[in-house]
Amino acid sequence: MSNANSNQSPLPADSEVLILSLLADGPMYGYAISKRAAAASENQFRLSPGVLYPLLASLEKRGLITSLWEVIRAERTEQGAGRAIEEAEPARGRRRKWYRLTPRGESHLETRIAAHRAHIALIERFLPARPRAEEAGR
Amino acid sequence: MKRTIDPSRPRVESPAQWLDELAAALLLPFERSEAIREELAEHLRERIRDLQLEGLNETDASIAAVKELGDAAAVARRFRMAERTPHRRMLMNLAVIGIAGAALVTSVIALSAAPTPPATPSQPAQVMAPGAADSAQARLDSALAGVEFAAREIIDFNSRRVRVEHALREALPLAIELSAQLDESSGILSTDPVLRLAPIKVQNEPLEAVLNAAAERAGVRAVVRWPLLEQIGIAPDDLVTLDIPATDLGAAMAAINEALGVFDRQHQRWLDCRVSNGIVEFAPRSFFDLREATVVRYDVAPLIDSGISIEDIRELIAQFVEPNNWADNGGDVAYMKHVGGRLFVKAPPRMHDSIKWYIEQLHAGAQTSHSSGRHGLLGDLPILGSIFGGSVYTQERVPSVLSTPTHLPIGSHADSGRLIGVPDAAVGPAGPAPVGPDR
Numbered sequence: 304m305s306n307a308n309s310n311q312s313p314l315p316a317d318s319e320v321l322i323l324s325l326l327a328d329g330p331m332y333g334y335a336i337s338k339r340a341a342a343a344s345e346n347q348f349r350l351s352p353g354v355l356y357p358l359l360a361s362l363e364k365r366g367l368i369t370s371l372w373e374v375i376r377a378e379r380t381e382q383g384a385g386r387a388i389e390e391a392e393p394a395r396g397r398r399r400k401w402y403r404l405t406p407r408g409e410s411h412l413e414t415r416i417a418a419h420r421a422h423i424a425l426i427e428r429f430l431p432a433r434p435r436a437e438e439a440g441r
Numbered sequence: 442m443k444r445t446i447d448p449s450r451p452r453v454e455s456p457a458q459w460l461d462e463l464a465a466a467l468l469l470p471f472e473r474s475e476a477i478r479e480e481l482a483e484h485l486r487e488r489i490r491d492l493q494l495e496g497l498n499e500t501d502a503s504i505a506a507v508k509e510l511g512d513a514a515a516v517a518r519r520f521r522m523a524e525r526t527p528h529r530r531m532l533m534n535l536a537v538i539g540i541a542g543a544a545l546v547t548s549v550i551a552l553s554a555a556p557t558p559p560a561t562p563s564q565p566a567q568v569m570a571p572g573a574a575d576s577a578q579a580r581l582d583s584a585l586a587g588v589e590f591a592a593r594e595i596i597d598f599n600s601r602r603v604r605v606e607h608a609l610r611e612a613l614p615l616a617i618e619l620s621a622q623l624d625e626s627s628g629i630l631s632t633d634p635v636l637r638l639a640p641i642k643v644q645n646e647p648l649e650a651v652l653n654a655a656a657e658r659a660g661v662r663a664v665v666r667w668p669l670l671e672q673i674g675i676a677p678d679d680l681v682t683l684d685i686p687a688t689d690l691g692a693a694m695a696a697i698n699e700a701l702g703v704f705d706r707q708h709q710r711w712l713d714c715r716v717s718n719g720i721v722e723f724a725p726r727s728f729f730d731l732r733e734a735t736v737v738r739y740d741v742a743p744l745i746d747s748g749i750s751i752e753d754i755r756e757l758i759a760q761f762v763e764p765n766n767w768a769d770n771g772g773d774v775a776y777m778k779h780v781g782g783r784l785f786v787k788a789p790p791r792m793h794d795s796i797k798w799y800i801e802q803l804h805a806g807a808q809t810s811h812s813s814g815r816h817g818l819l820g821d822l823p824i825l826g827s828i829f830g831g832s833v834y835t836q837e838r839v840p841s842v843l844s845t846p847t848h849l850p851i852g853s854h855a856d857s858g859r860l861i862g863v864p865d866a867a868v869g870p871a872g873p874a875p876v877g878p879d880r
Contacts, residue, residue, distance in 0.1 A: 333480060334487045352484055353511035356477070357519035364523060375483075400480045 318350060318358055320419065323404060323412040326368060330403035333359060359402060367408035372398045456485045459507045465642035466517035468654040469524060477520060481510070514644045521654050641685040641693065648701065649677035655693075656721045666724035673710040673725050675701060730766070730774045730789040737793050739800050742782030747807035751779045754803065758786075762795040 325331060325339050336359075337350045362368045375397045404412070454462065460478050467474045485506050492502035510516060643651055649665070656663035667677055681700040685693055698712050713726040741754055755777060759767045766774035766788070775788035786796060 332483075334484045351511065352481070352488075352509055353516040354519065356481060356484070357516065357523045360477070360520055361523035397483060397486075398479060399483050400476075 318354065319362065320412070320415050321348070321350070322355070322358065322362065323367065323408055323415070326402055326404045327409065327412060330371075330401045332373075332399050332401050336402075362408070363402070366405060367411050368402045369405050371401050371403075373401055374398055454507060454513075456482070456489070456503055456507055459510060459513050460485075462513035462642070463517055466514045466644070467520055468517070468641065468643070468651075468657070469521065473524070485510070514646065518646065518650065521650070521657075524657075641683050644682045645680045646682075647677060648675070648679040648681050648697075651681055651683065651697070652723055661716060661721045664720055664722045666722070666728060669725050669728050670712065670723070673703075673727075675703065675712055675725075727774065730791075733789050734774065734787050735790065735793070736785055736787045737796075739784040739786060739796070740782065741779070741784045741800070744800075744803050744807055745782060749803060749807065751784070754784065754800075755779065757799055757803075758796055761799065762788075762792050766792065 321340055322336060325336055325343075331339065333352070333356055337352060337355055340348050340350045359368065359370075363370055460482055463481065464474050464478045467477060469477070485503075488506040488509065489499070489502045492505055493499060497505060641651075641655060643654075646654075649667075652665055653663050665677075670676070679701055681697065683696060683700055685696045694712065694714055701712065703710055703712065711726040712723060713729055714721055714723045715729060716722075741751065744754060745751060755769075758777065759769055763775070764770050766772040768776045775786070775792055777784060777786040777788075779785075786793070788796070
């Protein structure tokens, strides 16, 4: 991905590839995707939830991913976590939305990866063998 | 418009408050809004738990988790963007609206097809036969029988005022409210269908996005006449902040105009809309007024015979009914011409409603001064019978010229010179019937 600085949010186009790549490993729900992205990039990428969930909705709308609701049974919140939310929630069980890649999404991801690699390879041709700063230091 | 910041708004909400704010700003069908809300509630719950495990107390963890989500309105906007496009969904919604609209048309036609005998100047208004209300009720029931409604309530048809409310489908935050008024003396049923919208809550959103989102939420396509609106100072990027409870389209439009800082209804600097055939059209009120203006003939000969001058009648109308619209006053929306005891008026339906009221008052005054003691039902008054031919517009107050006409069109606007649902025969040959080429 293009942003390599510490604790950055990837660009939307990069976020899309990132999400699809993570889902290529298996079904995941939103919060797990954001945690996995942070872990895989050693906290260099943060997928803001305010961007992640609308993006998931968009990918689903385009048929690249599909979703399924899981009913969460008898999971007690620890130390009162989420109490403020539960007060406003209906009495029925909580649910978690899982996403997985569709065949169309897999194909789209392959295309994007190939395009990305071709782009990087092309840029590489124009770059000096070593960074100038490194050469200057010699 | 300048961006405004509400100083009373808390900077960081509780998770539940944030979710409520998001749900209100989503402007998506209820089912979809609730699904998004549920997913993000689950995210918040897990995030708060993780932050607590990292050592934060519950309050700080909640604040931090909500902060990470960012501004609820901005997230809602991203969701709306994500929900856009697929034409299939739009077509599906249009089909639903079309079916419901057809049902309404059917019901209105069924109601207005009441067997009202042709009225003549000498004939008093038809008194509704016993059992006719039951018959009308049965016709409405029959017309709506094949339509699936989430809610249905029909109050006794024998009551003077009838109110019918239907929510089309739970998935669509839109309902059509059909109010009907039964005039017992004439047996005429006038109906007034209006669209009702679910609550709208947006903060500092561009007007263009708000109009499109509201239309999409209602399952109709928005057509906005921006070049015309820009001429009256309303632009797509005007920022609006709205917190409208469930209301009808007219009230929603008034709120939007207020949010835009537009208060000049009389000069037609007013954002208005019409809904028809799965499309909601937004334009300046003057645009609709010119398009919908009809010519109505008012028989003023009895008034002149009673000693009221035509100049006074003209002056009364031009001074009290939207004065700035009249050609005589420099406007270009309404025109009137007196020929041989008949006053021909070309004006939008809204203005005709007001004019009718003033003419009725003049007739009532003239009748009182010449009355031989008869009073009571309008149908008992020969003069009124001759003027209105049995079409009695029972209005208990001055029709508000400020009201936004947002009737769901049943039929073409060429018919808008009369009350929707009033049978042709009831209007009568000598009544205020739309005539002329604009009809």
